[in-house]
Amino acid sequence: MSEKAVNINWYPGHMAKARRLMEEQLKLVDIIIELRDARIPAASANPILKELSRNKPVLIILNKADLSDEAANKRWANQFEHCLIVDSLNENLSKRVVEKVKEILKDKLERAKAKGIRKKVLRAMVVGIPNVGKSTFINNIVRKKVAKAENRPGVTKSLQWIRINEDVELLDTPGVLWPKLENQDDARLLALIGSINDDVLDKEDLVYFALNYLKSSYPGVINKRYEVTEDENDLLEAIARKKLWLLNNNEINREKAVDQLLKDIRSSKIGRISWQDVRE
Ligand SMILES: Nc1nc2c(ncn2[C@@H]2O[C@H](COP(=O)(O)OP(=O)(O)OP(=O)(O)O)[C@@H](O)[C@H]2O)c(=O)[nH]1
Ligand SMILES: [Mg+2]
Known part of the structure; x- marks a missing residue:
């Protein structure tokens, strides 16, 4: 990019x-x-x-x-x-x-x-x-x-x-032409595909948004990639623990987890995903 x-x-x-x-x-x-x-x-x-x-x-x-x-x-x-x-x-x-x-x-x-x-x-x-x-x-x-x-x-x-x-x-x-930044959802979607700078958004919030979407629209995808059960209370935390993205005190390394997950999403390592579907 x-x-x-x-x-x-x-x-x-x-x-x-x-x-x-x-x-x-x-x-x-x-x-x-x-x-x-x-x-x-x-x-x-x-x-x-x-x-x-x-x-x-x-x-x-x-x-x-x-x-x-x-x-x-x-x-x-x-x-x-x-x-x-x-x-x-x-x-x-x-x-x-x-x-x-x-x-x-x-x-x-x-x-x-x-x-x-x-x-x-x-x-x-x-x-x-x-x-x-x-x-x-x-x-x-x-x-x-x-x-x-x-x-x-x-x-x-x-x-x-x-x-x-x-x-x-x-x-x-x-x-x-400039992208559509009229609402938070559009901005998030554009950030998820790497079309706008992360700086305009809260990256952690973006990752939770993506994980929630994947869980509901593509059940099984997170489990397959990260070997965690998808009904975990805090999926980001569960993935970070599974992948050992941890700090010395055994707390999860949030920054690392967020960056790594965003990278996986953008490089399509999690699979072929459409982040927007046709409205019913
Ligand atoms: N996987 C995939 N990647 C693509 C496709 N088309 C373009 N890309 C990649 O998307 C990135 C951007 O492509 P560009 O052709 O530079 O996009 P652009 O619209 O000309 O970008 P700007 O000139 O910066 O506005 C590059 O890394 C391309 O390799 C596609 O159909 N599939
Ligand atoms: Mg160009």
């Missing part, structure tokens, strides 16, 4: 500037490709994208799906009009994404054809919160073989477009 990503501080000035820039860029595209983290598909949304997208189609990419629960991925995908479940590190995405974009914009392509435009090139832009995998996703679909499209005159002067294939091109820089 890049240090820069987790240490970004969003000030009102930053936000206004990022918003203006993105508004300009979005005017130029036919479709927005919004990356979400498949482990927290709602909390990893961009809070103002809906407003900025102005009725343009949005293809939701549930990225890092290799880290989330497969059944939950499917439930989430059904919630969105246009969605792909994706692992940008291990899959070859170019064809899948191009096909999906063309399918979503089928009507637009047909209208262009009716007007006599033989070859309409569709333009897309990738957006998402820090660390969601934008660069990895773009590198994946663009691959090295593809040359950068030329600079175009006019409004697009400073923008670089990369050709994915003969039908679709992509803005070469993704739009980074």
